[in-house]
Amino acid sequence: MIRIGTVGTHWITQQLVEALALSQQYELAAVYSRHDQTAQAFAAKNHAQASYTDYATMLNDANLDVVYLASPNSLHFQQALAAIRHDISVIVEKPAVSNQGEMTALMAELAKHPHVRLLEAARNVHTPNFHALEKAVAALPTVQGATLTYMKYSSRYDNVLAGERPNVFTKEFSGGALQDLGVYPIYLAVALFGQPANVAYFPTLVATGADGKGIAILRYGDFDVTVNFGKTSNAYAWSEIYGLKETLALDSAGELTQVKAYAADGTAADLTQPDLPNPMLPEVTDFARLLQDPDDAQNAADYRRWLRWSQQVNQVLYDLRVSANLYFPADEN
Ligand SMILES: NC(=O)c1ccc[n+]([C@@H]2O[C@H](COP(=O)([O-])OP(=O)(O)OC[C@H]3O[C@@H](n4cnc5c(N)ncnc54)[C@H](OP(=O)(O)O)[C@@H]3O)[C@@H](O)[C@H]2O)c1
Structure with a gap:
């Protein structure tokens, strides 16, 4: 079983947790929320093993294989970076990052952690x-x-x-x-x-x-x-x-x-x-086969393809914003 921790407690995380249960390939090891009451309520509802109000403590203590990030977009980068540095794979909601600078930094960190996988939750x-x-x-x-x-x-x-x-x-x-x-x-x-x-x-x-x-x-x-x-x-x-x-x-x-x-x-x-019984079931099933058998030739080829799409989509999103003079505070870093 793949030990997963979640970030964010809005409806999309609930849908993800239900897809994980349907796939029968993950155990909900930890949930993170900024607020103790929310963390505990979400954990209890979904039978999670532990709840945290400090993200770094969850990464250090929960013995995770993968973390699912469903926080506001601008937070994805720092949360993904921290997980990769802890040798924990990442399923990050779309869009994975705010701009190409962040994507380049994640790719550089991934190169230092060859067993870690970065997966963008582009369900369609x-x-x-x-x-x-x-x-x-x-x-x-x-x-x-x-x-x-x-x-x-x-x-x-x-x-x-x-x-x-x-x-x-x-x-x-x-x-x-x-x-x-x-x-x-x-x-x-x-x-x-x-x-x-x-x-x-x-x-x-x-x-x-x-x-x-x-x-x-x-x-x-x-x-x-x-x-x-x-x-x-x-x-x-x-x-x-x-x-x-x-x-x-x-x-x-x-x-x-x-x-x-x-x-x-x-x-x-x-x-x-x-x-589909749950719109997120195909992606969590795909990600499970990759996380469980990353060296399988088909899984490795699929991962290369998904990561390439992720990089290309994020480049397109950035180029589209630049064409419209639409910038984010995150672009200043
Ligand atoms: N795949 C899909 O179909 C789908 C659908 C919807 C959303 N998404 C993606 O999921 C991500 C979250 O979207 P959302 O609409 O759920 O966002 P949201 O409601 O703004 O925030 C999601 C979670 O992040 C935490 N949060 C909220 N405001 C925060 C803040 N100021 N600082 C730190 N944490 C904060 C909250 O969790 P706590 O209060 O528990 O900390 C909240 O449950 C986005 O990347 C979005 O694109 C994907």
């Missing part, structure tokens, strides 16, 4: 539907572009409208639409088509100064991908990938719960895979 690219889509893209005679959409109204936008500054909508916490829901369609583009040659971002800012929604253009050698994402409105449009006469369609670039392939004659085949 671990799903059976993603694998079906990947296969269908490879079968297209050519790719002429894509439009990828993921936009969901965030309850925290109500707080922004009420004059508050929730973490996810602030630059101080490396938040905003691009860093949040925008990560998923960008992951999809990078995983399917590689790193774009040029990018441009056209954000719509909200009262906090962060981006609430936006449109990103990713320019590849001979086609473009248009990405439409946000947290201040809802989108119901399908995403599409254009072949020649063929088109692939997905219900949502973030949720990826339905995939269809339209043939040259316009007939549609449903490529959708069976429903």
Whole structure:
């Protein structure tokens, strides 16, 4: 069993813990919260072995194989760095870091700790539907572009409208639409088509100064991908990938719960895979096989691919922000 500790006690950590239980490959060794009462309540609810209010003490004392970081984005870097220095692998929520400087520093630390793995929790690219889509893209005679959409109204936008500054909508916490829901369609583009040659971002800012929604253009050698994402409105449009006469369609670039392939004659085949009991189950299952058998050739190849995606996505996110003159306090370090 893989001994895991968690950071953050919001709903995403609860969903992760439930996925871990379904996978039957992890034991919840420790939970961390800034507040004792929250730590103890989360630990009791999920039958964790221990709870901590000091992150360094958890890393020192809990005998962890891996830590899961679901803190605000700007905290990921220091928490990941500390875990790697303790020879503990890291599953970090997306986006893994705030900028490429932080990614470079993590890569340098990883080189000093060859047994440690850094895994970004980009759930959509671990799903059976993603694998079906990947296969269908490879079968297209050519790719002429894509439009990828993921936009969901965030309850925290109500707080922004009420004059508050929730973490996810602030630059101080490396938040905003691009860093949040925008990560998923960008992951999809990078995983399917590689790193774009040029990018441009056209954000719509909200009262906090962060981006609430936006449109990103990713320019590849001979086609473009248009990405439409946000947290201040809802989108119901399908995403599409254009072949020649063929088109692939997905219900949502973030949720990826339905995939269809339209043939040259316009007939549609449903490529959708069976429903998941928990959207995080595929990634925790993938990560478990890697952590348990890192030297297996397939696992090692998958890790190289995931780490490359992580680096490329974070470069794209940074380049998009630079194109829009959108900087974070974390960029100053
Ligand atoms: N994969 C997905 O589907 C998914 C979904 C949602 C979020 N996420 C990612 O998960 C991460 C957390 O997102 P979230 O919306 O849960 O963030 P959040 O609510 O702002 O904070 C998450 C946790 O961090 C701690 N925290 C909050 N404010 C803090 C502060 N000022 N300083 C230190 N710790 C603080 C809190 O835990 P304690 O009070 O217990 O310390 C909180 O439960 C982000 O990276 C986000 O992108 C992923």
